[in-house]
Amino acid sequence: MKTRLTLIVPDDYAEDRLDRFLGETAPDLSRTRAKALIEEGLVTVNGEVVKPSAALDVGDVVEAEIPEPPKLSAAPEDIDVDVIYEDDDIIVVDKPGGMVVHPAPGSPSGTLVNALLGRDARLSSLGGSLRPGIVHRLDRDTSGLIVVARNDTAHRRLASAFRQRAVGKVYLALAWGTFSETTGRVEEPIGRMRSDRKRMWVTPDGRPASTRWKVAEEFPYATMLELRPETGRTHQLRVHLAHLRRPVVGDRAYGGAKSSFGDVPPHYRREAKRLSALADRQALHARRLHFRHPSTGKEMTFVSPLPRDLADLLAALRFPGGEEGRAMGVDPGEARVGLALSDEARMLASSLTTLKCRSLPEAATKIAEQARGSEVTTIVVGYPVRMDGSIGPRALHAREMAVAIEDAARLRVVLQDERLSSAEATRIMRETGERTRREKGRVDQIAASVILQNYLDSRPA
Numbered sequence: 001m002k003t004r005l006t007l008i009v010p011d012d013y014a015e016d017r018l019d020r021f022l023g024e025t026a027p028d029l030s031r032t033r034a035k036a037l038i039e040e041g042l043v044t045v046n047g048e049v050v051k052p053s054a055a056l057d058v059g060d061v062v063e064a065e066i067p068e069p070p071k072l073s074a075a076p077e078d079i080d081v082d083v084i085y086e087d088d089d090i091i092v093v094d095k096p097g098g099m100v101v102h103p104a105p106g107s108p109s110g111t112l113v114n115a116l117l118g119r120d121a122r123l124s125s126l127g128g129s130l131r132p133g134i135v136h137r138l139d140r141d142t143s144g145l146i147v148v149a150r151n152d153t154a155h156r157r158l159a160s161a162f163r164q165r166a167v168g169k170v171y172l173a174l175a176w177g178t179f180s181e182t183t184g185r186v187e188e189p190i191g192r193m194r195s196d197r198k199r200m201w202v203t204p205d206g207r208p209a210s211t212r213w214k215v216a217e218e219f220p221y222a223t224m225l226e227l228r229p230e231t232g233r234t235h236q237l238r239v240h241l242a243h244l245r246r247p248v249v250g251d252r253a254y255g256g257a258k259s260s261f262g263d264v265p266p267h268y269r270r271e272a273k274r275l276s277a278l279a280d281r282q283a284l285h286a287r288r289l290h291f292r293h294p295s296t297g298k299e300m301t302f303v304s305p306l307p308r309d310l311a312d313l314l315a316a317l318r319f320p321g322g323e324e325g326r327a328m329g330v331d332p333g334e335a336r337v338g339l340a341l342s343d344e345a346r347m348l349a350s351s352l353t354t355l356k357c358r359s360l361p362e363a364a365t366k367i368a369e370q371a372r373g374s375e376v377t378t379i380v381v382g383y384p385v386r387m388d389g390s391i392g393p394r395a396l397h398a399r400e401m402a403v404a405i406e407d408a409a410r411l412r413v414v415l416q417d418e419r420l421s422s423a424e425a426t427r428i429m430r431e432t433g434e435r436t437r438r439e440k441g442r443v444d445q446i447a448a449s450v451i452l453q454n455y456l457d458s459r460p461a
Contacts, residue, residue, distance in 0.1 A: 002065045009060040018045060019052035020195060022062065029066065031196055033105075037064060074103050074130050079115035084302060084391045084399065089154040089295050090147055091121060091133070094304050097143040097281045102131045107140070116148065123148065124155035135159050136167075139235065141250075144171070144286025144304045149294070157294035162232065168290035171227040171237060172216065172306070174283035174313055175246040176262035176272070178223055179215055186211045186240040190233045199253055200235045202243045209233040211240045217410055219317045221261075221268035222249060222275070226287075237284065249313065250279030275316055283310055287403070302396075303403040311412045315377075318410065325377035328352075329452025330367060331418070331444045332381055332401045337363050338444025340452045341374055346459075349452035351445035364404035371409050379405055382418030382451040416455045418447070 005026060013021045019038055023031030037043050038052045043064045045054060056062075081099075085092040093112060100107040103114065113132060116123060123133030126149070133148040135158045149155035161167050191206030193199045200206075210230040217224040223246070227237050238254045241247055245263050247256035255262065257279070261272045290301045306314070315323045327346055331338035339352040353370070357363035371379060381402045384394040398415065406413045 002067050005064045005066060007062045007064075009056045009058055009062065011058055013056055014058045015055050017052065018043070018050060018054045018056060018062070021056055022064065023197065024194060026064065026066075030198055032198070037066065042066070074111075074113045074117060074132060075109070076117040076120075077109060077114040078118050079110065081112065081115040081119070083119070084396065085300075086121075086390075087150075089150055089293070090158070091116065091150060092145065092147050092289070092302050095138055095143060095146050095286075097141050097307065097309065100140045101137045101146065102127075102134050104130070112146070112148075122150055124150060124152050126152050126155040126159075136162055136232070138286055139238075139282070139284075141281035142171075142284045142286060143307050143310070145289040145302055146286065147289060147291065154294040158291070161291055161294075165230065166291070168288070168301075169229055169286065170288035171229070172285045172287045172310075173225045173227055173237060173241065174249045174310070175223050175225055175241050176249060176256060176264050177221065177246045178218060179246070182215045184213050186213065186244065188240060188243055190236060190239050192234075200233070200239045202239060207231075207233055209236050209240065211237060216407075217314075221264045221272055222317060224314065238282065249275065249283040251282040251284075256282060271320070275313065278313055278316055280309060283313055285310055303400055305399060305402040305406060305413055305415060315412055319377065323377050323412070325375050327378040327380055327452060327456065328367075328371055328374065328376045329416075329448040329450075329455070330379060330381045330401070330405070331448040331451060332363075332384075332398045333444060334397065336444050337367065337401075338446070338448035339367070339370060340445060340449035341376070342452060342456060346456055349449045349456060351442075351449045354442070354444045360400060360404050361408075363401065364408040367405050368409035368411075371411060376411065378412045378414060379409060380414045380416045380452050380455045381405065382447070383415040384418050387419060414455065416451050418451045418454075 007025055019031055019035040022034035022043065023029060026034060035052045041049050045060050045062055082094040083091055084094050095112055100111045103111050125132060127134045133150060135147060135149050135155060138144065138146050147158065149158055187210045188202040189204060189206035190200050190209040191203040193201050208231060212228040212230060214226045215223055216226045229236055238248050238251055242254035247254050247262050249256050251257060257276060264272045285306060286304065288303050293300050326344060327342040329340035329349055337355045337357055340349050341352045342349050355363065355366050357366060381398055383398050386392050402413045402415055
């Protein structure tokens, strides 16, 4: 079934393009969809089929036949997704870049909702059939943390917390250019663009929007920022950084992938182009999520280490001549942390030392100091997931340690499955005649070497 639409071109659209006019004036029709209809011959101007770029005159009669869009449904799909916490009320997911959160025109499948339904997850009904459980969203090309509601009560309480700004969110963004200050706040209203309704921009008639930023790491022509959104407008972080002429690296919609690269100095343009070629998506990551549990009221904080593609961008900035150096293995205990070190060729791992630490920041600082003194460029942290692959308290602690090490060392940090590393370390000690009861620190060192060796052996030849 098709909907017939007739529009008369008014004065303010004289000499404008047909696809722009139709995309801005036809109800629920984007410019991209309008252009596709014109190219399919379903739009006429004064009875004639024309091109999307055809210029209009005042009084022209534009007629369109708009097919009914296909009906969407959120069906279960067998898609691997990184669930880092789950109970009867919520699911916390570390979403990869490139994954859409829920089905929509243009992305009818392969979404986070499809993946969760494929795990037989029960989700809240308040989001409707296409958005079950979805309380907040991340853009397709933004990676990181998102919480999903499993029942209607949890959904209402979480939605209320987001509206009241009681949910803490921290993002990392790699932006073009440098900053004269180390901290700042952008308070500029954001609205939808008149020329492209899928894009947003800073405009006086937009909705209030506020973002706090802090420099996390500086490079000659780019900056890693820590961002804290105080409001939740569509594309807010990307739009605010673009407004500062510091767009997010790789952001094709807001200037981060153009040859100008914001305010990058001319003598760094060649290096900037090489970095841009490595960015397959916008370099934006939901790093930290803090909220009260909707049932128990318990304070909950989750963190997400940088995914590999963003770590690659940082490595290219930190080591312009190539990411060489040793790798360090970490067995992440709470009281003791075992360390291991690779040779320069990254072929063999050997035990290094055991650190006694009273807190996570202390452990991260000591590990960073040890890494700097050993010419390390990659740190491999053991990730003790359960035997069935689920995430427990020890694995969450390892994620927290990985993030703390990233912040302290400013190096690549990798999580490596370590389900059997401690058992393997104990076996090695028994075979070599070492005592295991009195040498717990030695077990931690050997466990770190097992973790590191497994990582070294898993790398492509």
